[in-house]
Amino acid sequence: MPTELIRRLSGNIEPGDHPYLNGAWTPLMEEVNATDMRVLEGRIPDDIDGVYLRNTQNPVYQSIGRYHPFDGDGMIHMITFKDGQATYRNRFVQTKGLTAEQEAGKRLWAGLMEAPSLSSRPGWGAHGSIKDASSTDVVVHAGKALTSYYQCGEGYRLDPFTLEQLGIPSWSPLDGISAHMKVDEATGEMLFFNYSKHAPYMHYGVVDKHDKLVHYVPVPLPGPRLPHDMCFSENYAILNDFPLYWDPELLKEGKHVVKFHPEQASRFAIIPRRGQPQDIRWFEAAPTFVLHWLNAYEEGDEIILDGYFEEEPEPKNFSGAPKGYERMMSYLDQYKMKTRLHRWRFNLATGKTTEQRLDDRTLEFGMINQQYAGRKYRYAYSAVQVPGWFLFHGYVKHDLLTGESWEIRLPDGQYASEAPFAPRINAKDEDDGYLVTFITNENTQRSEALLIDSKRFSEGPVCRIELPHKLCSGTHSCWANGSAVRDGLLSGL
Template structure:
């Protein structure tokens, strides 16, 4: 295998005994191009065409006091599949914050577990005074990759193949763009939301296939909230107001103390995709917090929404954790929070909500065939976490029509990524394609990109390809079909103004 080291960054990270600065979370500080990759197992199929992008956290400078893994600087990893071959690239996301810290040689902004007053410069995000690391999510829209930050930031665009930086979108609103923007493959639209500590506390927007902001409306809330995801159907967008948010009294003292108000209901805002404040329909449900939704669709007069219900959104402190990190370790453990696949039904005629538990096993970070986004679908693919750690070592395929499921686990010392579904060229069925994942292999000190044939799910990876280094773990990823951003596809036409 040959590869070119494009750049190596020098920082001042001292991992010490921090659990999320070592092992599969050890930061990577080099950028490479690799076109001649070694196939370790199987063969790269020639019926897959597109790019797999994953966002990861790679802090360059030491935290001001306490580091949280979500504070790390964003780095995109790209694996491009075409004609039975794979290419790999990785690049830091050149955010304004990262560039300023490289220039100063030190950390300038407080992180998630640090007091905003520690920040040395004005910052970004709903929390206030934080750095927009753009390290949470990534999608491909209008011919460009768009990376976003969970506390809201400006968003950054890159070429999905070369990872060349293309700056922030012209349409980025004052309150920023939250992670978990949604791209509708059928229309080319990007749906997004943001949130802040000032009224109306949330907004929802639509960017068309030509990368133009065409709709932006308030979603008024009773106070500052912490929404993390949204969903959509063919005709509606679904936002939320969960009873897990900053304590209002502590917030008056500029202290960001998260509390779960278990006596308050969960609330869901259903709004037409181009609707305004007067069009919002609010639905109440059992109190919980949902980090991630799967999909939503319309079923007659009802909207069906699938996601991961947390049975304990405010778990007890993690025993045996590094002092000062007990709460962080708990909030990163799906087993402590009890994340289970769940379904909500909202009756648009009566205003009533019904709920159903779909599976009692612990799972999260679900994916599905994006051709069925906003539409009735059958198959879901959930990531399985290592107990006690924010890291995955397996996947579960669920048939939502029959309840049947199939599970696979990686060998000891190997850790997976969030794995999007990549449809096979000329696919005939909803599950006719692959899960694509990066694997951190601590036994070799390298990473791999692997494919799981969803028609033969229980067989596990059918192809594993060696990468030149060990990447750090991270959060979200996406798949973009080659036909959509090459050769006049919908995303490519949008990038050219078509």
Template sequence: MSHDVVKEYTGSIQPGDHPYLQGPWAPLHQEVNADDLLLLEGQVPTDIDGVYLRNTQNPLHQSMNRYHPFDGDGMIHMAAFRDGKVQYRNRFVQTKGLQAEIENGGRLWAGLMEDPALSKRPGWGAHGALKDASSTDVVVHAGKALSTYFQCGEGYRMDPLTLDQQGVPDWSPEHGISAHTKVDEETGELLFFNYSKTPPYMHYGVVDRSDRLVHYTPVPLPGPRLPHDMAFTRNYAILNDFPLHWDPELLKRDKHVVRFYPDQPSRFAVIPRRGGAEDVRWFEAAPTFVLHWLNAYEEGDEIVLDGYFQEDPMPTNYEGAQPGYERMMSYLDQYKMGTKLHRWRFNLKTGETREERLDDRVLEFGMINQKYAGKPYRYAYSAVQVPGWFIFNGYVKHDLQTGESWQLTLPEGLYASEAPFAPRIGATSEDDGYLVTFVINEKTGKSEVWLIDAKDFDKGAVCKLQLPHQLASGTHSCWANGADFRDGGILARAAMG
């Protein structure tokens, strides 16, 4: 395997004994191009065509005081599959904040666990003092990759194949774009939301397949909230108001302390996809917090919503953690929070909400075949976390019709990424395709890209290829079909007008 080093960055990271600056979370400061990855096992299938994009938290400069992994700078990693060949690229997301800190030679903004007064310049998004790291999520829409930040930022676009930077969308609204924008493959629309500390506290928007903002409306909330994800069906968008949010009294003193209020219900806003604030219908359910939804669809008079219910949204401090990091370690441990696959049903006729548990295992970061997003679906693929750590070591496939499930566990010392579903060319069924994932191999000090046959889940990877370095871990990823973004593709043609 050969590769070209595009750029080496000079950083100022001093890992010390910080648990999320070493091992699978060790920062990477090298950008490369690699067009002939070393095949470690199996053969690269010829019936897959598209790109796998993974966003990682990858800090370049030392924190001011206490580092949180979500403070890391965004770095996108890309594996492109076509005709049995695989190419790899990785690039920092060149945000305005990162560029300013490179010019400064060090941090300019405080992090999640630091005093906002330490920030030397105004920040972005809901918090107001944080850097827009664009390090949380990534999707492909209108032929372009779009990376986003969970506290709301401007959003940054890249070419999905070359990772060339293409700047901020001209439609980015005043309050930014939250992570977890949703792409409807059927309509080509991008659905998004944002949130802030000023009324109405949340907005919802729609960008069409030609990358034009065509709808933007307030969704008023009682106060500042911390929504993290949204869902959609053919006719509706679903937003939320959970009882886990900043303490309103402390917020008056510019202290961003998260509290859980178990006496308040979870609330779900169901809004027509082109509806306004007056069209919102609210449904109440058991108090919880949900980081990620799996899918939603309409069934008769009901909307069915699947996601990961937290049994303990405000867990006790992590025992044995380094002083000062007890709370951080707890909020990064899905076992402490008890994240379980769950289903909500909202009856549009009666206003009633029904709930049921779909699996008692601790699971999160679910993926589906995106062709079925917003529609009735059968198969789901959830990630399994290593207890005590924000890293994954396996997956569970669910058949939601029969209740069957299959689990794949990685060998010790190997850690996976969120794994989107990549359909086979000419697929004939919903699970006819592959899960795609980057795997950190601590035994070799490098990462690998794996394809897992979704129809033969227990077998494991059908092929493994070695990357030229070890990527840092992170949060989200996506798959985009080649025909949807290459020249002549449906989305590429739309983007060109």
């Protein structure tokens, strides 16, 4: 496979036994372009056209104090498919924070696990003292990729095919944008939210298909909260106020310690997509925390919302973790949090909420065919975590109409990425397409791209493609339709 080395960064990560600086989380310092990819198994289908983008946490400089994997610098990996061929490249997201640290030759900001006073410079986002690494999420909207940081940052745009850095959107609000912007492929709109430690504590906004901010309103909350995701239906946006947030008393001392308040209900804000604060309808439900939603849609008087309910939002400390990392390891273990596929129904006529468990297995990081986002859908694809680790080693496909499900697992020593659904060219129905993912193979010390035919899900990968280097793990990814991106549209219809 012809591979062109673009740049190798000279970081200063010290060798050690940190659980998230080794193995599948080993930092990668080089940026490359690769063409004529080597196919290890099967063949690249000629009925797939688009780009898979994956955001990873990839630290360049030694941390100030204890390192949390979410402190790592954003690095985007992409693989394109067209006419039975594939190309790959990767780039660091050149954030303001990374640029400043490159100039200084060292880390300037303390991370999530250390006191804000250790940072050399003022920081970004809801926390207020950490670096906007833009390392959490990535979507494609209006023909451009947009990366984001989960504690809110400015967002960075890149060309989805070349990864050319295109800067911060002109519409980025003062309080930034959180991870999990939502693109509606039917309208071309992108919905987003942010949160902060000052009133009103949350905002909600809409960017139209021309990349113009057309709506931005407050969503008043009782105090600082930690929302991580949002969802939408055809006519509404759905935001949340969960009873897991920074301890208010410790926050007065400048300490950011998450605490669960089980005596408080979960609250859901349902607002018309161009609605005002007075239009918000609040619904209550069982106390929990939800990292990620699958989808929402309207049915009669009800809005139906699917996501991953945490039975233990404040898990007990991880036994056997390195000293000082017990709490961090616990909050990265979905088996400790007991994440379950769950359904909420909000009745707009009665104001009542009903809930339903859809699966008792530990699942998270779900994906759907994005052409059905905000609309009634049938199929969902959830990731299976490695117990004790923020790593995936399998997937479950759900048929939400019949209740059937199918599960596949990777061989031992192989770890997967979040896997979006890529519709087949001229797809006939909702699950006519592929799951796309990167895997890291610790047995070979290499990484690969896999394609899984959703129609033949249980058979596993139909194609394995060798990547030019071993990827560091991370969080989120997306799929963008090739013709839509080339036409300057969003990643959809």
